[in-house]
Amino acid sequence: MTTTLSMLETHPRRADVDRTRLAAAIDSLNACAETCTACADACLSEDAVAELTRCIALNLNCADICLATARMLSRHAGEDGAISRSMLEACATVCRACAEECARHAERQQHCRVCAEACRSCERVCRDLVVALR
Amino acid sequence: MTTTLSMLETHPRRADVDRTRLAAAIDSLNACAETCTACADACLSEDAVAELTRCIALNLNCADICLATARMLSRHAGEDGAISRSMLEACATVCRACAEECARHAERQQHCRVCAEACRSCERVCRDLVVALR
Amino acid sequence: MTTTLSMLETHPRRADVDRTRLAAAIDSLNACAETCTACADACLSEDAVAELTRCIALNLNCADICLATARMLSRHAGEDGAISRSMLEACATVCRACAEECARHAERQQHCRVCAEACRSCERVCRDLVVALR
Amino acid sequence: MTTTLSMLETHPRRADVDRTRLAAAIDSLNACAETCTACADACLSEDAVAELTRCIALNLNCADICLATARMLSRHAGEDGAISRSMLEACATVCRACAEECARHAERQQHCRVCAEACRSCERVCRDLVVALR
Numbered sequence: 001m002t003t004t005l006s007m008l009e010t011h012p013r014r015a016d017v018d019r020t021r022l023a024a025a026i027d028s029l030n031a032c033a034e035t036c037t038a039c040a041d042a043c044l045s046e047d048a049v050a051e052l053t054r055c056i057a058l059n060l061n062c063a064d065i066c067l068a069t070a071r072m073l074s075r076h077a078g079e080d081g082a083i084s085r086s087m088l089e090a091c092a093t094v095c096r097a098c099a100e101e102c103a104r105h106a107e108r109q110q111h112c113r114v115c116a117e118a119c120r121s122c123e124r125v126c127r128d129l130v131v132a133l134r
Numbered sequence: 135m136t137t138t139l140s141m142l143e144t145h146p147r148r149a150d151v152d153r154t155r156l157a158a159a160i161d162s163l164n165a166c167a168e169t170c171t172a173c174a175d176a177c178l179s180e181d182a183v184a185e186l187t188r189c190i191a192l193n194l195n196c197a198d199i200c201l202a203t204a205r206m207l208s209r210h211a212g213e214d215g216a217i218s219r220s221m222l223e224a225c226a227t228v229c230r231a232c233a234e235e236c237a238r239h240a241e242r243q244q245h246c247r248v249c250a251e252a253c254r255s256c257e258r259v260c261r262d263l264v265v266a267l268r
Numbered sequence: 269m270t271t272t273l274s275m276l277e278t279h280p281r282r283a284d285v286d287r288t289r290l291a292a293a294i295d296s297l298n299a300c301a302e303t304c305t306a307c308a309d310a311c312l313s314e315d316a317v318a319e320l321t322r323c324i325a326l327n328l329n330c331a332d333i334c335l336a337t338a339r340m341l342s343r344h345a346g347e348d349g350a351i352s353r354s355m356l357e358a359c360a361t362v363c364r365a366c367a368e369e370c371a372r373h374a375e376r377q378q379h380c381r382v383c384a385e386a387c388r389s390c391e392r393v394c395r396d397l398v399v400a401l402r
Numbered sequence: 403m404t405t406t407l408s409m410l411e412t413h414p415r416r417a418d419v420d421r422t423r424l425a426a427a428i429d430s431l432n433a434c435a436e437t438c439t440a441c442a443d444a445c446l447s448e449d450a451v452a453e454l455t456r457c458i459a460l461n462l463n464c465a466d467i468c469l470a471t472a473r474m475l476s477r478h479a480g481e482d483g484a485i486s487r488s489m490l491e492a493c494a495t496v497c498r499a500c501a502e503e504c505a506r507h508a509e510r511q512q513h514c515r516v517c518a519e520a521c522r523s524c525e526r527v528c529r530d531l532v533v534a535l536r
Contacts, residue, residue, distance in 0.1 A: 002299075003299050003302070003303050003382060003386055004302055004303075004306070006382050007302075007303055007306035007307065007310065007379055007382060007383075008306070010310065010377075010378035010379040010381075010382060011306070011309070011310040011313065011379060012310060012313045012314055012315075013313045026302065030298055030302055031270075031271050034271070034272055034275075034294065034298055034338070034342065035271050035272075035275055037339050037342045037343070038272070038275035038276070038279070038342045039275065040462075041279070041342060041343040041344060041345050041459060042275065042278065042279040042280060044345045044455045044458055044459060045279065045280045045281045045344060045345045045455065046280055047280075047452075049451055049452055049455060050449075050451055050452060053211050053212075053446045053447065053451060054211060054212050055212075056211065056212070056446055057209045057210075057211035057212025057213075057443060057446060058212040058214070060205075060209060060212075060442075060462070061205070061206045061209060061212060061217065064201075064202040064205050064206065065202050065206070065221065067198075067202070067335070068198040068199050068201070068202040070302070071194075071195070071198050071305050072195045072198065072199070074302065074305045074306045074309060075191045075194060075195060075305070075309045076191075076309060076313060077187050077188060077190065077191035077309050077312045077313045078187075078188050078189075078190070078191025078192040078194075078195060078235075079191075080192070080231050082227055082231070083195065083224070083227050083228045083231055086220075086223055086224040086227045086228075087199065087224045087228075089220055089224070090217070090220040090221045090223070090224040093216055093217050093220045094217045094220075094221075097214050097216070097217055101212075109278075110278035111275055111278040111279060113278075114271060114274050114275060114278060115275075118271055136433075137433055137436070137437050137516060137520055138436055138437075138440070140516050141436075141437055141440035141441065141444065141513055141516060141517075142440070144444065144511075144512035144513040144515075144516060145440070145443070145444040145447065145513060146444060146447045146448050146449075147447045160436065164432055164436055165404075165405050168405070168406055168409075168428065168432055168472070168476065169405050169406075169409055171473050171476045171477070172406070172409035172410070172413070172476045173409065174328075175325060175413070175476060175477045175478060175479050176409065176412065176413040176414060178321045178324055178325060178479045179321065179413065179414045179415045179478060179479045180414055181318075183317055183318055183321060184315075184317055184318060187312045187313065187317060190312055190324075191309060191312060194308075194328070201469070204436065205439050208436065208439045208440045208443060209439070209443040210443060210447065211443050211446045211447045243412075244412035245409055245412040245413060247412075248405060248408050248409060248412060249409075252405055321479050321480075322479060322480050323480075324479065324480070325477045325478075325479035325480025325481075326480040326482070328473075328477060328480075329473070329474050329477060329480060329485065332469075332470040332473050332474065333470050333474070333489065335466075335470070336466040336467050336469070336470040339462075339463070339466050340463045340466065340467070343459045343462060343463060344459075345455050345456060345458065345459035346455075346456050346457075346458070346459025346460040346462075346463060346503075347459075348460070348499050350495055350499070351463065351492070351495050351496045351499055354488075354491055354492040354495045354496075355467065355492045355496075357488055357492070358485070358488035358489045358491070358492040361484055361485050361488045362485045362488075362489075365482050365484070365485055369480075
């Protein structure tokens, strides 16, 4: 059991969705944020950096948006379905764009391969949660 | 002229929208993020904190989302209309919810009055920019 | 193996410290940031919120500082020992203060008990890494 | 009068230092964070990006650390002199490193010239505030 699930289980309010599922979504968003931060820096350190600038900027946007989404999902005191759904949709949009860009470099840059998988998985998590929150 | 506009004017790429307008939007988002962070803490310091918990949580979400939006708008290297529009829509949604909640406390809490105005103005900026980016 | 370690292993630069250790530190910082964000919201949702306001503000500071530290440690392209050490010291300072405050509420608030442990463990990680980076 | 000062003036607690000075420090930190975010992206968009990678990584670290410091200074509910001083010292350290790196590129990259000034000014603000908080 991750700390994320422990925190949901000791929270005085019940979340709008199943706790195990919500904890998994938060963990996926935080892992994607960390992976994108690391991928931006790895791209920056490659000799081929000039070909990776769009990838770096998308990584930075994806990291910031995943993080803001994870924090929002961790806050139940101000829970609001409309905010959650619109942020999850924005997050799915940036995750898809980042996954596609990283996939273009995945053969030569191993970190982009790992990052593309993290973004694709996170996009799926966001889209599934939008449905569950309806 | 704020530093935000100087930075846009010295950036090697032209943004997708008028620079003065974009700089004003970024400044509005950053000001709203700071105001919401301060409002959350002021609410937390009030004797009536128990009535302000939803306001605090919305302030925290609004601060994080405005900030992620300002950062995204500051990055032109990975510019992508679909990401910009969906983040601006999520940001307008949280700004409206936060403005409405702060407005409910505006008579007794002066910081909520200032914050409601910042959120309302930021919501308008986000909605206008979505239209300009189409 | 977490994604954090995969990203360090596929990064073109070697970090200044052992990769497994660095990945564990980054994971600990991110987990502490998430736990503190969740603890702030859980405290905010308690009937006893008025007794927990200092705890909430420390949780919010600890979350932001742990996160900035994790991101800095994920960036090797601009690695600088003086910056790393001073941020790790600031991070250890806030982790200790947050752990102590959470511990005061740990008997009644289970989320504070979990959070105190996460902060204490993260403080240790930061102090050990300062030594390793010398 | 900026919104930052209005928020300090409507906050139920008095800060540990003069409000006008504290508001100016928060504004300087937020402006430096925004400038560094923009400078990282401008550097990324230059043909000479390969010579600017250390500058980009320092910009990203400086943006994150300035932001965490501004947020901490906006929170009086959990005010703690030891945390404030150690974060301000870490922030001054990264501002100096970023100012020095940006200054190396200031002749060819106008955005680095603007950013070097913002970082230098922010470093001074941090060092002055450490003294004022003693």
